[in-house]
Amino acid sequence: MVKATRGQVKRAYKKAVEEKMFLFGAQFGNDEGPRGLGDLDFWRAPAHPDLPIDVRVPFHSLQGVKVFLETNDIQYSIMINNVQKLIDEERSHMMRQRQLPELSLANFNFAAYHDLDTIYSFMDLLVRAKPLLVSKIEIGQTTEGRPINVLKDPALTSIMNQFDIFLEVVTNPDGYVFTHSKSEPEVKAIVDFVRQHGNIKAFISIHSYSQMLLYPYDQASGGTVDWTYDQGIKYSYTFELRDKGRYGFLLPANQILPTAEETWLALMVIMEHTRDHPY
Secondary structure, eight states, X not given: OOOOSSEEEEEEOOOSOTHHHHHHHHHHSSSSOGGGOTTOEEEEOOOOTTSOEXXXXXXXXXXXXXXXXXXXXXXXXEEESOHHHHHHHHHHHHHHHHTSSSOOTTTOOTTSOXXXXXXXXXXXXXXXXXXXXXXXXXXXXOTTSOEEEXXXXXXXXXXXXXXXXXXXXXXXXXXXXXXXXXXXXXXXXXXHHHHHHOOOOEEEEEEESSSEEEOTTOTTOOSHHHHHHHTTOSEEEEEEESOSSSSGGGOOGGGHHHHHHHHHHHHHHHHHHXXXXXX
8 A cells, every 4th residue: 555654645736837737747657757756656646737636755755745846836735744654543443343253244334444355255244144135246356366246236126126236345356455556357347347238327436535526528537437438328427535635545434434425315316317317
């Protein structure tokens, strides 16, 4: 995830000229970068002049980045002063979850982060306990040989009379364990799944962060929903969940349930609209 023992997440802002928003990314958003600063981790990369850039800066690069920003008259602020502290807290919380009694539907903690093994175990438990409610489909395997699973959910009766709902709980199993980035087999699995089903009416990509709803070919969009829209899936959207950068990818566990509740309301609106406005 994050290699540095210490580090910060900085946010750079547009000042007077639009191009300066992209200068930072052009200079440091590559494999090598000047002055050994190529190991910066762009949490929110340059996408549009009106949007800030969030970048994790390893401890040894802090001074170099600070000099670059100030030399180019780019405003910035420190969003997370110590990334490793938040990571350690999250890992500690996950370890405590693993020490709980045997996993069951009753004791699974939805207000906590879990490792991949626990997530997959819960999915299997759910399928065994509720076979009429949910089933599991393996749509591919990762580079490391981990299954990529989709849950089929016929629980929403008014909607399920016309549609099936497929939930890919963990899109990037290898990345969830190691780097939190998607590999080619994981992307291919999604592409093959969409193409093989052929009659998908809505596709929602959900990840963090920024608290935005993005449309296909939105200026800040790109990626999966652009492709699904081109495949004829009219209702293709991306949800960027909480927050707006205060914690970024390290959202505290106490915000999991509020995030899920507010997102579910939006998902229901989209599903109901898809049901009531077929094409």
